[in-house]
Amino acid sequence: MATAEASSGSTKKLQVRRYKPEERAEKNYLNAEKGIWSWLTTLDHKRIGLLYLAGISLFFAVGGILALLVRMELWTPGPTLGFLTADGYNQLFTLHGAIMIFLFLVPSVPAVLGNFVMPIQIGAKDVAFPRLNLMSWYLYMAGALGTIYVIIAGGIDTGWTFYTPYSSSTGGAVTAMTFGVFIIGFSSILTGVNFITTIHKMRAPGLTWGKLPLFCWGLYATSIIQILATPVLAITLLLVGMERILGIGIFDPALGGDPVLYQHFFWFYSHPAVYIMIVPGFGIVSEVVSTFSKKTVFGYWAIALSSLAIAFIGFLVWGHHMFTSGQASLASTVFSFLTFLVGIPTGIKMFNWLATMHKGSIALKTPLLYVLGFFFLFLIGGLTGIVLATIALDIHLHDTYYVVAHFHFVMVGGMVMALLAGLHYWWPKMFGKMYNETLAKIAAGLILLGFNVTFLPQFVMGAQGMPRRYYNYLEQFTYYHQVSTVGAFILGAGFLLVLGYLVHSLFRGKKAGANPWGSRAMEWQIASPAPPHNFEHTPVVIHGPYDYHRPMEDFQLGLIQSENGHSEHQGAEIASDTDEVKAEE
């Protein structure tokens, strides 16, 4: 089909035609402008995504090294590493947590892959507010500098949760750290504002909500949590800072305040925040599963709306972090019940992904391998979450390694697997290069093995009573700790291998075509690496992004340009051979 006719709501007829992507585009977003300055002042969402990728990789490495130091220290009971005191150990795990959560997990998928992919997926030339987008990166880096200052200025040992009254009375650089996280929070808020507006206002003609790629649905749900929860964290950390500077006495019992109020405020953000970290990962999984099964996503609306359901319920469960904080038993019961509810939309997603794979034409490429790892690990992470939501069990397991293992299964086993799947999936689009598939599979195997060896023993330890955040421990736990430490090094080796072959692919990798996976989604219908403004035409969407029963040509349509280079589409109704769609809402 070369051209199709489209008639607008009123009288005018718009012509669409096929725009076949160039396989070897000379000019792309990477070489359009040169020099470090062009990167630091770029307004291109793809380049900003890569700026984030650089920052996030750096802090993932720092957080990972800190984790390895923690694991090495725990090789034997008592002091193991000569240079590390108990106080130093407290600073290590605090920084590991704070860096991994605020500088890596929260921004990772939305800011890197979301920035890069989402505008292309919806057929836009950029996000709605490119300058705001760049500003969020600078805010992120400013907050990161604050964290580096904290390391130099004596560290903090409050744990990443900054619980009062300890955080408002202890020494160290708590004020600087909370200020740093405060700034990163604004970066996160601005990304959320930008994404919601972009998804609402910038969609290509014909791209209705029902044809929105599930990755965009995931980002949309995430952005809602970001704009509703992050301001509360900001004000909470501002109050902690004021508590330290002015002694305002809101949280500090010595001044008449209430420390449990702090926990309510903190978890009102930080519980939804774990969904900020995982929901965009769900989006990646949906894309990858469909592409590598060559099959329409099973239960599109169920997956799309369950993301929103998770975002909504996620706001009502914060009290499950406070079962042992002297919260009223009625409140605890309600929070426990609501927490169980989160399992329902999550389960819906799981079953729909599996049903998508059922009888699909499965290509077991690296991204899908990571997604399979995600299924396995996230299932364990999710089910142990149900265990922890049970009040009676939580009283026993609270603040033990069981919680640590659960959290890492969800965040590393879920989120990092999804991130790696997404990174491998979109790598050809980002750089126009293919990585070494064999090495990638070996690395995926190492990571999967190393992860399980690290964290499965922690469930056992935790159930037997090993508390989290302890420098010293009873002899009986030595075996589990040593297995866990060995696993951490296997995991580390896996990540190093990933870094190695990805960097290698940039210089020596095979050239990737426009659509190496044969996907129907819009980001694969342009050249690799992407052109500077994504599309030279206005793309038109007639079929959903997972309609694999349709030929590729049907996904490469665009408006025939009007004289001024822009084309009208407001309220246009577009009809192809057999389908009719309405543009906009």
Added chain:
Amino acid sequence: MANHSSATHVQHHFVDSEQQFDSAKMGMWIFLVTEVLFFGGLFAAYIIYRAWYPELFTLASEELNTLWGGVNTIVLIGSSLTVAMAIKSAQLNQIRNISINLGITIALACVFMVIKYFEYTHKFHLGIFPGEFYTYEGINHPKANIFFSLYYLMTGLHGIHVLVGIGLMIWLLIKASKGAFNSEYYTPVEITGLYWHLVDIIWIFLFPLFYLID
């Protein structure tokens, strides 16, 4: 609305002026939601402490000057009117009136800050400081410091928002005086106006919650 896709103010990634305007407006509305949540934390703290110590709030609010608080309320509501008039002037293409209305708004915002300054310094003079620096002995309640911590935090944060608004409107005034805004393009005026109304609304809540107890 007509299609202004060839107009100079349309950024390259928008299809037309309308899409750009709608996006900017929606972005500002979402930002205002985050502002409500931001202040929401403080309002939650206020509600909790007021529920725990109702007598403290009745006692301590007597230290606040209802007259000047009331004057400030009228000043801010007036400034909301003038910023709305600035937007209307832009829509009607009355270029000169945009600048005049923005100028009046800035002046009213400054009046608000000056009154706030005198209120604050009067209290500092009495020894009413936030938190642990509180030394005033006129209120017979052990937690009087917490009331004033909340007072300074909430009105202070609001004051910072007023200052940001003044800055934004000075920038608008400079652009308006160069003829940047007309009925075709006045997006910055419109969204700054939205922001300014929120600042006004927050004060409308702060005033009765602190000044008008009992």
